[in-house]
Amino acid sequence: MENLLNNIIKLNKKYTNFGQVASYIPELKNANSEDLGICIIDKDNNIHYAGDYKKKFTIQSVSKTIILAMALMDNDWSYVFSKVGMEPSGDPFNSIMKLETDDTKKPCNPMINAGAIVTTSLIKGTTLKEKEERMLAFFRKIAKNDDIKINQAVYESEKLTGDRNRAMAYLLKNDGVINGDVEEILDLYFKQCSIEVDCVDLARIGLLFANYGIDIETGERVISENVSRMVKTFMVTCGMYDASGEFAIKVGIPAKSGVGGGIMASVPRKMGIGVYGPSLDKKGNSIAGIKILEDLSKQLELSIF
Numbered sequence: 694m695e696n697l698l699n700n701i702i703k704l705n706k707k708y709t710n711f712g713q714v715a716s717y718i719p720e721l722k723n724a725n726s727e728d729l730g731i732c733i734i735d736k737d738n739n740i741h742y743a744g745d746y747k748k749k750f751t752i753q754s755v756s757k758t759i760i761l762a763m764a765l766m767d768n769d770w771s772y773v774f775s776k777v778g779m780e781p782s783g784d785p786f787n788s789i790m791k792l793e794t795d796d797t798k799k800p801c802n803p804m805i806n807a808g809a810i811v812t813t814s815l816i817k818g819t820t821l822k823e824k825e826e827r828m829l830a831f832f833r834k835i836a837k838n839d840d841i842k843i844n845q846a847v848y849e850s851e852k853l854t855g856d857r858n859r860a861m862a863y864l865l866k867n868d869g870v871i872n873g874d875v876e877e878i879l880d881l882y883f884k885q886c887s888i889e890v891d892c893v894d895l896a897r898i899g900l901l902f903a904n905y906g907i908d909i910e911t912g913e914r915v916i917s918e919n920v921s922r923m924v925k926t927f928m929v930t931c932g933m934y935d936a937s938g939e940f941a942i943k944v945g946i947p948a949k950s951g952v953g954g955g956i957m958a959s960v961p962r963k964m965g966i967g968v969y970g971p972s973l974d975k976k977g978n979s980i981a982g983i984k985i986l987e988d989l990s991k992q993l994e995l996s997i998f
């Protein structure tokens with residue numbers, strides 16, 4: 694397996710030259726565009742890795758899967774889905790357009806920024822601090838890594854420049870889709886995006902969703918079967934934004950990307966996969982990361998379809 698992974702990294706490294714690291718969050722510009730790494734953890738807890746799998750990066754939109762799980766654990770599902778839809782948007786991740794044109798005024802799904810701001814607003818806690826602590830505790834638990842923390846520089850960079858998200862959040866408040874203090878909700882959203890992980894963390898979390906919410910080492914049920922299924926389904930239909938259709942055809946694995954360069958993939962009942970490659974394509978997905986997953990899926994016959 695190590696040979697296979699090393700080869701896949703070697704073969705696809707060239708694609709890192711065809712993309713660019715994210716720059717709209719200034720701090721993300723510091724990433725090395727040539728980095729490429731992968732980690733796989735299978736259902737027997739075997740761990741395999743190659744390339745820059747140990748490099749740390751911010752989780753960005755991959756966090757939307759975990760926050761969705763938390764929102765569904767914290768609230769009635771019918772309440773959650775009265776505030777955010779279940780349909781792919783077909784638009785870029787940061788699009789504001791449908792918030793105005795859709796009759797419901799609610800975001801299409803919890804994987805786009807507007808939808809994730811809604812799920813973040815549904816996290817329980819009496820104070821912002823308590824919500825942040827609950828969130829971090831949950832990330833640490835599902836990644837089985839107590840060292841997970843927020844990258845302060847990325848958080849501050851995003852908070853300072855995140856006016857597009859700010860605009861969407863105020864629109865959502867105006868339309869009664871989110872309640873409470875908009876700046877506090879945004880603060881929690883920026884923090885969740887700035888959580889620092891590596892490929893091993895993403896593979897571990899991907900494995901938990903792949904295993905329908907049961908920790909393979911302890912047998913503990915951490916997330917319900919239904920919530921795990923819902924999260925994976927959103928990953929298939931919306932996880933790669935307006936590239937989700939092509940990704941489903943070429944790779945066929947539930948996956949979620951982030952502009953930090955991470956992709957978390959979850960092969961039901963088989964494995965979790967964490968990929969890192971900060972050079973992004975035009976849609977904000979890791980350009981070489983997608984290629985790696987495409988090769989891996991073909992070689993190991995991982996497509997769920």
Ligand code: DON
Pocket residue numbers: 752753754755786787806851858886950951952953976977978
């Ligand atoms: O809100 C943002 O724009 C970023 N914190 C997250 C966006 C993101 O990761 C999109 N993914 N490819």
